[in-house]
Amino acid sequence: MRKSLVLLSLVAAPALAADVGGPAPEFSLPDLDGKVVKLSDLHGRTVVLEWFNPGCPFVRASHTRGTLVDDAARHQGAGVVWLAINSAAPGKQGYGVETNRDAARQYRMSYPVLLDESGQVGRAYGATNTPGMIVIDREGRLVYRGAIDNSPDGEQQAPQGGTLVDYVSAALDDLAAGRPVRYPETKQYGCSVKYRS
Amino acid sequence: MSARLLLIGLGLVAAARVPAGEPAAKAEAKEWAVVVEGPAQATSAVTIHLTARAGYHVNKDYPTAFRPGPDSTVTFASARVALKPTAATACAGEPGESCAVTLELPYRAAGSGEARLAGTLDFSVCSKERCLIEKVPLRAQLAAGSGRG
Numbered sequence: 001m002r003k004s005l006v007l008l009s010l011v012a013a014p015a016l017a018a019d020v021g022g023p024a025p026e027f028s029l030p031d032l033d034g035k036v037v038k039l040s041d042l043h044g045r046t047v048v049l050e051w052f053n054p055g056c057p058f059v060r061a062s063h064t065r066g067t068l069v070d071d072a073a074r075h076q077g078a079g080v081v082w083l084a085i086n087s088a089a090p091g092k093q094g095y096g097v098e099t100n101r102d103a104a105r106q107y108r109m110s111y112p113v114l115l116d117e118s119g120q121v122g123r124a125y126g127a128t129n130t131p132g133m134i135v136i137d138r139e140g141r142l143v144y145r146g147a148i149d150n151s152p153d154g155e156q157q158a159p160q161g162g163t164l165v166d167y168v169s170a171a172l173d174d175l176a177a178g179r180p181v182r183y184p185e186t187k188q189y190g191c192s193v194k195y196r197s
Numbered sequence: 198m199s200a201r202l203l204l205i206g207l208g209l210v211a212a213a214r215v216p217a218g219e220p221a222a223k224a225e226a227k228e229w230a231v232v233v234e235g236p237a238q239a240t241s242a243v244t245i246h247l248t249a250r251a252g253y254h255v256n257k258d259y260p261t262a263f264r265p266g267p268d269s270t271v272t273f274a275s276a277r278v279a280l281k282p283t284a285a286t287a288c289a290g291e292p293g294e295s296c297a298v299t300l301e302l303p304y305r306a307a308g309s310g311e312a313r314l315a316g317t318l319d320f321s322v323c324s325k326e327r328c329l330i331e332k333v334p335l336r337a338q339l340a341a342g343s344g345r346g
Contacts, residue, residue, distance in 0.1 A: 056327075057321075057330040058330070061330065152258050192325075
């Protein structure tokens with residue numbers, strides 16, 4: 001009985017999120033067609049992870065009027081790998097292959113949406129909100145975690161301090177220039193990630 | 198000089214003319230309600246009460262703002278007036294979250310006669326299951342003399 005309780009509490013304990021500056025946690029997740037994407041297969045490339053939920057109005061705003069309208073295409077053109085991850089659990093808002101496929105089509109997303117229905121990858125990366133962003137450098141280090149930009153309305157109309165800062169582009173520009181990332185961690189905004197309770 | 202207010206929001210609001218400082222009208226949905234009070238005499242602001250309901254709370258991270266419309270005859274400090282709560286009511290059972298906030302919207306009226314306050318209130322409310330971003334049209338008829346800066 002006692003052993004069972006100990007085991008249960010270990011299983012139920014929330015996973016600690018990776019540290020910014022440390023190694024990016026390995027993952028292996030299926031896309032909407034069932035093709036598995038493995039992070040270690042992308043070693044040597046800069047990778048952006050975008051936490052995604054098609055039911056979240058902040059995601060919709062970012063993809064239709066905000067920074068996510070063209071960020072991915074622009075950086076993919078420079079060789080960056082961009083992946084969306086949906087950590088919604090079954091039954092939660094934004095869960096389901098067709099729902100995500102429709103949204104990806106509507107937002108003209110030219111990159112895979114990966115499904116993380118257990119939420120393990122989201123929790124390992126400390127993803128709390130959609131859209132929440134991660135940047136991984138070519139050496140596999142997590143170098144940025146936070147918001148897509150500093151305008152928490154998702155549509156670039158309310159930048160804090162009055163000037164819009166695209167944090168992901170700033171991080172990618174810094175990596176390309178061989179500089180330390182200026183904003184390694186910012187506060188994520190948007191909807192909560194709809195993890196399994 | 199009694200201020201009078203006429204507000205129309207999302208087509209859900211009953212127009213009303215009421216004395217200053219009293220609830221004028223409200224816009225509402227299942228998840229939230231917006232109530233606007235007319236300005237008290239010799240003040241230059243209307244008071245907006247935003248209430249989240251049905252398990253929702255006011256999204257404190259969202260940049261709540263009023264965006265003046267082209268048909269507003271009163272003017273504002275900027276094309277997007279950031280609104281910070283001047284008072285908040287905590288949600289029962291949700292530490293750190295507010296279920297109601299009070300917002301002050303300052304304006305400036307150019308002269309005497311009736312003036313129109315018109316624009317859009319942007320805010321967000323969230324539950325554990327989902328968030329909403331709302332953009333509620335506001336339109337208020339202000340009495341002569343109110344709102345002079």
